[in-house]
Amino acid sequence: MTSIELKMAWRNIWRNPRRSILTMLAVAFACLLLIFMLSWQFGSYETMINSTVKIQTGHIQVQALEFREKNDIRLAVQDPAAIIRILKKTAGINAYTLRSKTFSLISSKNRTCGAMVIGIDPVREGRMSPLKKLVRKGRYFSSDDSNQAIIGSLLAKNLRVNIGDELIILGQGFDGSVAASMVKVKGIFNSGQDDFDRGLVHIPLKFFEAVYAMRGAVHEVVVTANSLKEVAEIKKKVAAGLASAGLKTKLVVLDWKQLMPGLIEAIKMDLVSGLIFYVILIVVVAFSILNTFLMAIFERTREFGILMALGISAGKLTRLLLLESMTMTLLGVFIGAIAGSLITSYFQAHGIVIPGSTELLRQYGLPERMHPRLSLLSASIGAGIVLLITSLTALYPALKVRRLRPLEAMMSA
Amino acid sequence: MQMKRAAYIFVCLAVLLTAGKDNGAALDTDAIVQAAVTYYRGNASVSTVDMIVHRPNWQRAYTIKAWTRGQKDSLFTILAPSRDQGNGTLKRGREMWTYNPKVNRVIKLPPSMMSQAWMGSDFSNNDLAKSDSILEDYDHEAAGTETHDGKKVYVISARPKSNAPVIWGMQKLKIREDYILLCQEFYDEDLRLVKAMTGEQIQPLGGKLFPKVWKMQKADRPQAYTVLDYRELVFHDDLSDSIFSLSSLKQPRR
Numbered sequence: 001m002t003s004i005e006l007k008m009a010w011r012n013i014w015r016n017p018r019r020s021i022l023t024m025l026a027v028a029f030a031c032l033l034l035i036f037m038l039s040w041q042f043g044s045y046e047t048m049i050n051s052t053v054k055i056q057t058g059h060i061q062v063q064a065l066e067f068r069e070k071n072d073i074r075l076a077v078q079d080p081a082a083i084i085r086i087l088k089k090t091a092g093i094n095a096y097t098l099r100s101k102t103f104s105l106i107s108s109k110n111r112t113c114g115a116m117v118i119g120i121d122p123v124r125e126g127r128m129s130p131l132k133k134l135v136r137k138g139r140y141f142s143s144d145d146s147n148q149a150i151i152g153s154l155l156a157k158n159l160r161v162n163i164g165d166e167l168i169i170l171g172q173g174f175d176g177s178v179a180a181s182m183v184k185v186k187g188i189f190n191s192g193q194d195d196f197d198r199g200l201v202h203i204p205l206k207f208f209e210a211v212y213a214m215r216g217a218v219h220e221v222v223v224t225a226n227s228l229k230e231v232a233e234i235k236k237k238v239a240a241g242l243a244s245a246g247l248k249t250k251l252v253v254l255d256w257k258q259l260m261p262g263l264i265e266a267i268k269m270d271l272v273s274g275l276i277f278y279v280i281l282i283v284v285v286a287f288s289i290l291n292t293f294l295m296a297i298f299e300r301t302r303e304f305g306i307l308m309a310l311g312i313s314a315g316k317l318t319r320l321l322l323l324e325s326m327t328m329t330l331l332g333v334f335i336g337a338i339a340g341s342l343i344t345s346y347f348q349a350h351g352i353v354i355p356g357s358t359e360l361l362r363q364y365g366l367p368e369r370m371h372p373r374l375s376l377l378s379a380s381i382g383a384g385i386v387l388l389i390t391s392l393t394a395l396y397p398a399l400k401v402r403r404l405r406p407l408e409a410m411m412s413a
Numbered sequence: 414m415q416m417k418r419a420a421y422i423f424v425c426l427a428v429l430l431t432a433g434k435d436n437g438a439a440l441d442t443d444a445i446v447q448a449a450v451t452y453y454r455g456n457a458s459v460s461t462v463d464m465i466v467h468r469p470n471w472q473r474a475y476t477i478k479a480w481t482r483g484q485k486d487s488l489f490t491i492l493a494p495s496r497d498q499g500n501g502t503l504k505r506g507r508e509m510w511t512y513n514p515k516v517n518r519v520i521k522l523p524p525s526m527m528s529q530a531w532m533g534s535d536f537s538n539n540d541l542a543k544s545d546s547i548l549e550d551y552d553h554e555a556a557g558t559e560t561h562d563g564k565k566v567y568v569i570s571a572r573p574k575s576n577a578p579v580i581w582g583m584q585k586l587k588i589r590e591d592y593i594l595l596c597q598e599f600y601d602e603d604l605r606l607v608k609a610m611t612g613e614q615i616q617p618l619g620g621k622l623f624p625k626v627w628k629m630q631k632a633d634r635p636q637a638y639t640v641l642d643y644r645e646l647v648f649h650d651d652l653s654d655s656i657f658s659l660s661s662l663k664q665p666r667r
Binding site: 074105107112113114168170172175176177178180181182 | 466468470471473491494496497500511513515516518520521522523525526532533
């Protein structure tokens with residue numbers, strides 16, 4: 001490749017600036033769109049995972065074997081202190097808390113519903129889950145509360161209760177005895193997730209222990225990691241710690257994918273529908289670029305004929321054309337990548353509210369403001385795919401030139 | 414004339430026989446189930462029962478006093494263990510209440526609770542109340558015969574009627590010819606056995622032959638079962654309304 005070829009390619013590009021700029025902009029726009037969409041998807045997954053995980057399951061849980069499937073009060077972690085000792089030795093853990101839960105009847109003055117009663121550690125839970133922030137009426141637990149409850153807004157509506165009203169909890173204790181108690185509604189939370197707001201009653205863990213005769217056992221040791229990336233490593237370490245601790249009851253370490261299989265399914269489905277969109281986008285871009293390149297050659301047939309008559313070889317001509325298209329593609333991708341990254345990082349900082357989607361997002365318990373997440377991966381995948389496709393597309397017209405005969409070419413148009 | 418008369422009698426006989434046969438098959442099973450339910454429920458009964466809930470790594474014993482009347486009304490109250498004493502369940506018609514002395518409140522249970530386990534046992538409220546669900550919500554069909562202690566046993570499969578509010582896909586009953594229910598099997602929608610109740614130790618009880626021990630066994634877990642052992646059983650012609658009332662649920666007569 002000589003400098004004369006580069007110079008010629010550069011001049012050729014700017015001989016028809018409007019066409020070249022349009023081509024470059026098409027490439028740039030495709031690149032920008034891909035980068036933004038990919039970052040958006042990755043970002044929304046992270047938001048989905050973190051917000052659902054934080055209020056519901058944590059990143060990792062230690063439970064008795066089969067508790068998740070059977071929800072049997074007997075399937076409990078007998079010695080949570082031993083688990084906490086293991087957690088304290090494990091790096092990358094952001095927070096942990098203990099929970100107990102069982103299904104019970106909740107009865108107000110004249111209504112009765114079934115609900116999941118969850119015993120939570122007021123202090124630790126407050127630090128870890130957004131429950132505290134979600135309390136819309138009344139207040140969150142203080143550390144020494146006993147027979148107080150924080151219930152979901154829909155449950156409160158179904159039971160027709162308000163702050164300060166009495167509820168009866170009726171269920172079965174750890175030892176099989178009848179567990180019954182009166183609690184006062186201290187707070188009403190609204191997570192936006194209907195299942196959640198309809199079916200949960202939070203009471204302090206100590207009170208749960210007394211009512212359900214748990215004798216120190218809990219059902220879940222909930223752990224959040226510093227970041228999503230560290231979850232696998234922490235899971236492995238905790239599992240190893242459990243194995244070496246030699247506890248009586250069979251315990252399992254579950255990560256958020258196992259705890260909420262629905263979430264990972266939703267993500268997979270979204271990713272596939274995203275892929276379909278990207279394929280369509282790329283095909284459209286590829287055809288528009290093919291079109292501009294082909295048009296350029298038809299327009300310049302006469303010029304190519306003269307060049308060939310002057311003695312330029314077909315190979316050199318192909319190289320020249322490829323150089324032109326590569327330069328335009330690279331410029332386009334460059335512009336697109338920079339603009340895409342800039343726009344994405346702007347929205348990453350400020351978030352986006354899609355009008356009308358609030359209701360839908362609430363159903364999935366997601367915050368209404370979504371943040372795309374720009375990463376090296378999302379930026380390079382977008383730019384890389386566009387670069388690859390346009391280069392492949394440019395190959396066809398460049399090779400077509402080889403079939404030109406100088407005389408015929410000079411006589412055309 | 415003679416011929417004509419003989420032919421007439423023959424036709425009548427034939428009609429009677431075939432009619433009897435047709436109706437018989439359909440009627441028989443319904444009647445047998447009805448008779449079995451009437452037999453074990455009686456008109457009304459008062460009983461004291463020991464219940465043992467057995468699980469692989471624990472076991473719990475209760476003593477329960479039970480009143481039943483007809484096919485709709487029942488009252489249970491727990492006598493022991495002391496921690497649970499006074500807890501009770503009242504069923505009247507399709508309505509059900511439970512009482513807990515600790516919170517001193519009567520709670521009306523949603524109808525869905527009827528098919529829930531009672532006190533963590535393998536018996537549902539329906540099973541314990543010996544409810545008439547098996548009569549009203551199921552179609553019965555003969556599925557063979559067996560023998561037990563030299564007596565004939567009817568095997569009857571019961572499929573839920575469409576739209577019946579039941580959780581089982583099928584029940585299979587074994588009823589002895591003297592209408593003693595020997596076995597009741599519960600199948601899910603895929604017709605897999607979920608649990609089976611068997612009556613054992615048939616002996617005179619409350620003035621008639623009655624299985625003293627009822628065992629409800631989970632199909633998939635041999636170590637999970639519940640045993641009901643009748644300590645006392647008295648059948649009555651009727652019991653007063655006041656027994657099946659909310660105030661009686663709070664203060665059951667001993």
